[in-house]
Amino acid sequence: MKFGGTSLADMERIRHSARHIKREVDAGHQVAVVVSAMAGTTNQLVKWCEEASPMHDAREYDAVVSTGEQVSAGLLAIILQGMDISARSFSGWQVPIKTSDVHGAARIEDIDASDLNIRLNENQVCVVTGFQGISPNNRVTTLGRGGSDTSAVALAAAVKADRCDIYTDVDGVYTADPRIAPKAQRLERISFEEMLEMASLGAKVLQTRSVELAMAHGVRLAVRSSFADPDGPQSDSKNTNFGVPGTLVCDEDEIVEKQIVSGVTLVKAEAKITIRSVKDKPGVAAAVFGALAKEQIVVDMIVQNISDDGRQTDITFTVPDSEYDKAMAAVSNNEGRFEYESIKGAKGSAKISVIGVGMRSHAGVASSMFNALAEKGINIQLITTSEIKTSVLIEEEYAELAVRALHTYYGLDKKEG
């Protein structure tokens, strides 16, 4: 069970999360818990480090910032004990969770779960600090962004957990953002591959890295709400095949009825840049995107057509609106590393994607998507596809309309109202 910062924001919220743990313990499960820092704590610690020195040593930064989870783990253990549950806290170094020595962005390399396993077998709840570990030099490391989700998945793999429940402020993964598509519904199950596309395409429920790790180790993830009543009904009609409310992220094989499309995602504020009549020769794409990488600009979509005459081609790519000016400058002043006729671009596009493992075996998803958009008079600017995803770039003002249209078109709307 993993609880994030908002689920541990104050004593009342920690107590509420503890009741979720008690429910699982009472049901006879062995439980390991991974915690983030209390909401706000990490920001305060980061701020102090920055005040101490803008160029702070990452090792000292890690020593300071990692204390947040030590506090929440200790407090949660105390509260569990107060509920007559045998519990103790573990710091990353106590487990130990061994990581690389890339401070501030360390990778988990190995977890020695022998001590944890002994205690789990004694039905003791092990509360482990997320987001951190210990380097080969015996120094505390932090894992970087989304680190606690990754800690939870790695720990679940190490103790061979039946499931890794990620408790968060939403009650599952939805077919679309309910604020945009009011008829969006919670998915009962979603495959790792789909979740990865969802995660990287704008659904902020799980960190990409934790999903990759879960897929690699076959750890079944459940996205569940920590805000729900811990003692409320524990299954509802929508979740009978999975047993608890939430969304199960699992292997494709575990999903019997595969939807062609599982979800529709949206990323707004995309800018497109087209380089016309680039000389079509080996190395030209590398030169273009090398110029952008040098400026640390992350490129999203890339489209290059086969050229008519085999001598020149057009390259189009997208970047966040905020990076548009920097990206234009980077490709324009390329110091003669590639030749082109003209560069043009514009801000204000939106990327809409439909995602589903069913696409693999169903032809025509892309064309039906284009039809659905054409019906609403929405012009498509760019198209990219992968095995289980089709993305289009459209004018931003049509974004919400497009999401709702596709959501309905692929039969994802809730049946009732």
Added chain:
Amino acid sequence: MKFGGTSLADMERIRHSARHIKREVDAGHQVAVVVSAMAGTTNQLVKWCEEASPMHDAREYDAVVSTGEQVSAGLLAIILQGMDISARSFSGWQVPIKTSDVHGAARIEDIDASDLNIRLNENQVCVVTGFQGISPNNRVTTLGRGGSDTSAVALAAAVKADRCDIYTDVDGVYTADPRIAPKAQRLERISFEEMLEMASLGAKVLQTRSVELAMAHGVRLAVRSSFADPDGPQSDSKNTNFGVPGTLVCDEDEIVEKQIVSGVTLVKAEAKITIRSVKDKPGVAAAVFGALAKEQIVVDMIVQNISDDGRQTDITFTVPDSEYDKAMAAVSNNEGRFEYESIKGAKGSAKISVIGVGMRSHAGVASSMFNALAEKGINIQLITTSEIKTSVLIEEEYAELAVRALHTYYGLDKKEG
């Protein structure tokens, strides 16, 4: 160098303390630093533990409360690095500082200083978290009251430091409290034994336990001000034989000109209780003070006279005024474990002590003290003495007058003004 919480209260104060360290580094010294938590942090962490459960597990309490020093150690290391000083932080478990497993009040059992010594020899400043260590079970422990002073002394002994400088909010140990005796002056040197009497008699500069440890290991302590200008004059006329401003706490042998009296201390709000005509037989004192110990009442002075007839005697003791009612009840309702004629007592006394190793070789200190008080018309209620200390109990309203009178009488007043 040890810095307490008020010397690390915010970023500005940490920076100020760092300048004291830089001065020592620039002078060519190898420096290990022991830090407390930033002022206020520990209280917040303790409060959270109490909110989590009034009956919290001491092991989890230690896990939570020990994070305060980890934060201040990391921030100080970052600030030192920003001043181009090679530095790194160490948690208690990283050193490691091995302690007993009495959580919340652990005792340091061993410090493996091999890693520290390597780094000190490389002229790296080692910033070590005070107040904590690691138990044989690999769990974080805290040392209890005044723990950081004790950590500093133990570490100084382990690395064989030339001196252990305790930076605090006063600039040394004084012959009396300057708020009471304006002519009080800073002592240049004071012996461990005298300091122990001072510490336990109301001068709150150093924790008793750290002085005991320093005496046992022959660690020379210096009490210095962290609030002073780090780059101000580093020695003054009063401190030529010691080299830096402050007070050196050292072995008696290092003090050439021994004062008969080094200081006058005061403890107010003492209550006295007299049990009259207790049957004088073995075990009666044990019965009286056992009844008080059972109620966790700490008794200060104890006086029992030889009885006239060998059959009964009077026992008088003092407790803090706040414990008076509890103490009266404890000795009155003693369930017949000792017999007495009457019990009487009163609040509102003050204990005045004169302290000095010179008393060992000078007869008549006690009687001269009584004379000095008699000259001012101050009546003495009780007298106790030890090898280097004479204490009297007087009426509280004469307390300040008595301190000033004795301070003058023993030649402790500043010459000027």
